[in-house]
Amino acid sequence: MSKPEDIVRDERAQLDFSKDMSYGDYLGLDLVLNAQKPLSPAHDEMLFIVQHQTSELWMKLALHELHAATRCVAEDRLPEAFKMLARVSRIFEQLVHAWDVLSTMTPTEYSAIRPYLGPSSGFQSHQYRQIEFMLGNKNAAMLKPHAHHPQRLAAVQAAFESPSLYDEALRLMARRGIALPPEVLERDWTQPYAASDAVKAGWLQVYREPTQHWDLYQMAEEFVDLEDAFRLWRFRHVTTVERVIGFKRGTGGTSGVGYLRKMLDVVLFPELWALRTEL
Template sequence: MIKPYDPSEEGAQMSFDGRMSYGDYLQIDTILNTQKPLSTAHDEMLFIIQHQTSELWMKLAVHELHAARAAMQENRLEPAFKMLARVARIFEQLNNAWDVLRTMTPSEYTQFRETLGQSSGFQSYQYRQIEYILGNRNQSMLKPHAHREDIHAMLKKELDVPSLYDVALQLVHANGVDIPKAILDRDVSKTHVADEGVEAAWATIYKDPDKYWVLYQLAEKLVDFEDYFRRWRFNHVTTVERIIGFKRGTGGTGGVSYLRRMLDVELFPELWHVRTQL
């Protein structure tokens, strides 16, 4: 008879009385006890975990974006590139999560939708923080967070510093490709609007990548990330339409109509527009 495999015979730790375990380090008990369905519907657990895990991935995205922006401001571009690549892959994970949620049918969702009250992903402050970091700085979107002074203050503080794209344009200028002064001196609390001078700067870089290799890499890291971000938005729209059709969202938005409008938002507009002239 074959003897059962015993990892302890090869040195694996099997006793954790008074010692840190995997569950201790990751606070697994705390995490696994935060799912509190408000109905008896089977699929509410899926709905909760989908959104909780998405918030965890967004927390990591915020962590990486803050670090990438700081690295860019310090002209440490190689670490920044790695962080931006990681954020793109984070959004790939967020994209894959929609495939799981789409296994829920309209009939299953209606069994617990009323228990959500007015709560909605529209109110995710981490998602709003990500958009503000990237440069989509719609100040009207502060209103859903007015009831939380700490969150409102955090988001307001984000509007006072240059966005990731503002920092990228400053880098372009510092590395010998002119960016219009009006753009460099603009009010960073507002959303950047596509500018012909900025598009011309990116065109200069794309037409001579060997000369501007670092800036060329920066451009492609930004495009790569926004590509994944756009896919996430598209998957959001199609998932919502598949589950609730054109009903109004629980948070009061138009639902699919609101989400479709978000598909037109460009985070780094000139990097997409320049492709037409190359």
């Protein structure tokens, strides 16, 4: 039986990481934890910075998964795509809960830091814009906020000019023998997708014969799950902004809550929602 002093000695040996790469080194924590640089004397600015920085980290992972999932759909590797899309949905659940923390900031507290933010705006989040474009919400005007930064603009423009996740899904359906019109299979990818009765008919075929088209059926439900999570994120964004700043204009000159409310009406995968009425 080991003596107590032997156990203590063994634990001390196991806790000696001096010769190995440390947890902090692997995660780059010195860089990450020193990236918060408040500009105001206000206590609450740390919350504002950390909430947005962590959201950008989650969006980085979402983009990593969306790029891979889109490639998998294009290459007919759906089981891999399903796992990635499920992960993106869970990421947006995390982003929804992030608003719960920011909503503890009162209008008075935000007013103390707002003058220090200058013209910076969420419109300048190039990662969020890439997510919007990859999910099909294309808008050429949204390239402009990134025009001053060539590298970021290139990434956003690549997403703008490429087929969206849904575009690739429709092309996959056509390859599987579902009749879809040529105008939705080869079109100007920079234009927002417009709902099509023919596409809805194609999805209805999948939903009415799920055992025959099981993976397409599962893909459609992954898309609905993803859009459901994305809608919740948008809704919490609107309510948090309204709670904190009311109907003031955004720091970047946008209409603030008014613009965000319009975004609630955007439907990314329209036929997948419309067909439910007809089943």
